[in-house]
């Protein structure tokens with residue numbers, strides 16, 4: 001796997017299940033799941049679909065949430081900048 005590293009220092013490492021996608025989602029997603037579009041984006045009743053209807057598979061759902069919740073400046077709720085570094089791509 002290509003090294004996936006965040007600008008805050010987070011690195012995907014063997015032995016943990018947390019991927020850079022999980023990490024970025026955690027940094028940006030609000031607790032109530034409310035997106036900038038005013039809709040709530042959380043895993044809906046139907047597995048692998050967002051409450052807004054997007055999704056269909058785990059990667060699609062992750063991509064949807066990340067795209068939606070990642071702010072233009074990539075600064076997370078913790079005030080730290082989180083950006084994919086290195087060769088890893090969506």
Ligand SMILES: [Zn+2]
Pocket residue numbers: 040041042050051052053054064
């Ligand atoms: Zn959604």
Ligand SMILES: [Zn+2]
Pocket residue numbers: 006007008009010023027081082083
């Ligand atoms: Zn980070």
